[in-house]
Amino acid sequence: MDLKTIIRELADVTIASVMPDVFIPGQISLNGSKLMIRDRSYDLDTYRCIYVIAVGKAAVGMAEALDRIIHPYVTEGVVLTKHIPEKHSLDERYRILPGNHPVPGNESVTGAKTVLGLADKAGAEDLVLFLISGGGSSLMTLPLDGIDLDTFRQFSNSILSSGADINEFNILRKHLDGIKGGRLAAHAAPAEQVTIILSDVVGDPLDIIASGPTVPDLSTYRDALKILDRYSVHNVFPEVIRDTLVRGMEGKIPETPKSGSPVFAKSNIFLAASNRTAAFAAAAAAEKLGFHAQVLNTRLTGEASAVGKLLPSFFSELQAPGVYIFGGETTVHVSGNGFGGRNLELALGAVRPMAEWPGCMLVTLATDGEDGPTDAAGAFVTSDTLSMALKLGCSPEVYLRNNDAYHFFENVDSLLRPGPTGTNVCDLTFLVRM
Numbered sequence: 001m002d003l004k005t006i007i008r009e010l011a012d013v014t015i016a017s018v019m020p021d022v023f024i025p026g027q028i029s030l031n032g033s034k035l036m037i038r039d040r041s042y043d044l045d046t047y048r049c050i051y052v053i054a055v056g057k058a059a060v061g062m063a064e065a066l067d068r069i070i071h072p073y074v075t076e077g078v079v080l081t082k083h084i085p086e087k088h089s090l091d092e093r094y095r096i097l098p099g100n101h102p103v104p105g106n107e108s109v110t111g112a113k114t115v116l117g118l119a120d121k122a123g124a125e126d127l128v129l130f131l132i133s134g135g136g137s138s139l140m141t142l143p144l145d146g147i148d149l150d151t152f153r154q155f156s157n158s159i160l161s162s163g164a165d166i167n168e169f170n171i172l173r174k175h176l177d178g179i180k181g182g183r184l185a186a187h188a189a190p191a192e193q194v195t196i197i198l199s200d201v202v203g204d205p206l207d208i209i210a211s212g213p214t215v216p217d218l219s220t221y222r223d224a225l226k227i228l229d230r231y232s233v234h235n236v237f238p239e240v241i242r243d244t245l246v247r248g249m250e251g252k253i254p255e256t257p258k259s260g261s262p263v264f265a266k267s268n269i270f271l272a273a274s275n276r277t278a279a280f281a282a283a284a285a286a287e288k289l290g291f292h293a294q295v296l297n298t299r300l301t302g303e304a305s306a307v308g309k310l311l312p313s314f315f316s317e318l319q320a321p322g323v324y325i326f327g328g329e330t331t332v333h334v335s336g337n338g339f340g341g342r343n344l345e346l347a348l349g350a351v352r353p354m355a356e357w358p359g360c361m362l363v364t365l366a367t368d369g370e371d372g373p374t375d376a377a378g379a380f381v382t383s384d385t386l387s388m389a390l391k392l393g394c395s396p397e398v399y400l401r402n403n404d405a406y407h408f409f410e411n412v413d414s415l416l417r418p419g420p421t422g423t424n425v426c427d428l429t430f431l432v433r434m
Helices: 003-017 021-027 059-073 108-123 149-162 165-173 182-188 219-230 239-249 275-288 304-316 341-354 385-391 396-401 405-411
Strands: 030-032 034-037 039-045 050-054 075-082 094-096 127-132 191-196 268-273 292-299 322-329 360-366 378-382 427-433
Touching: 003 021, 003 275, 003 360, 003 378, 003 427, 021 030, 021 059, 021 191, 021 268, 030 059, 034 191, 050 059, 050 108, 059 075, 059 094, 059 127, 059 191, 075 108, 094 108, 108 182, 108 360, 127 182, 127 322, 149 165, 149 239, 165 219, 182 191, 219 239, 275 427, 304 341, 304 360, 304 427, 341 360, 341 378, 341 385, 341 396, 341 405, 341 427, 378 385
Parallel strands: 050 075, 050 127, 075 094, 127 191, 191 268, 292 322
Antiparallel strands: 030 034, 034 039, 322 427, 360 378, 360 427
């Protein structure tokens, strides 16, 4: 089995470990009318209505997996996602809607209004089951009064290109949007609420994942304004964005609900799977293939190209043959007009230093199968990649300056394209030494 085949097999097993049909039944079961979620029990016969609201890139799979367990009890559901599969097992009780990602659009607003419509139906005798996964921040968007969608899109594009990390971006979004930062939970109260989360954020901060629509918010308008001012040094943002945050800080717009709010009096939140789940599944799969395997870090962050330049230096410390795994999520400060994403940019940053490591490979993988706006999840880099590229007249530095990693790896036939996976738990980078 050649190295590329091994990596593809590892990628398949890794993604399978964080698919909803694995982690949902692994933690949720039904015994008679008793729904068990880990150590908590909910008697489904005691509720007037049971609503399911699923939002994110894994929304369809999560809703299907839950529906297989509680199918007879579901009253109504809304599923908001990026890719709607041609075939699924959800029946007419569910409305399945597309949202826009990575920048919100009209479908994101329609989806948000549909979700709020169902949440507002819930009363004190009802149960609302929220299924939240990565991508939800863009897929479900409802800008606050005074901010039109075009302005919100312009702001989102600017922040995405600024180098801000997901924590900063989502703190801003929570304070500019009427459905994020616990505000969806406020619409569902006083119903009993259960939130099941698939994490796509480093460290699994529950209030940041999908901008925490059903989770107590740990941040404030003051925090959001500080972040905006930090990035305003090098970026121009619409004036209404800052004005909205200032009005919020002055108490003219209600703060997002915090821990201790009555909104969360009947709410329980469960983290179902995360980047760590995938990283350790990858290690176990590598060991079954006969490799020594080790997870080195699941909090990898920083500027993608800089991280890519650094990671090959680990081979000097990792002298034994094996598969070494990093998990996390980097960022890209966009200054060019090329095409790519953070995983491709990380791999491109590694091309020149990897030339010094024959018999080794670096692989990047977005677990959702889509790196930014591209159809690739990442790329392979070996010691031969640089020489192949230079023969084609492709300088990695030139492509980096233009943020055009996709076309660089397309030229050297090293793109990894599993297609949309239906899950999302950040990114993985593999260092492989034969």
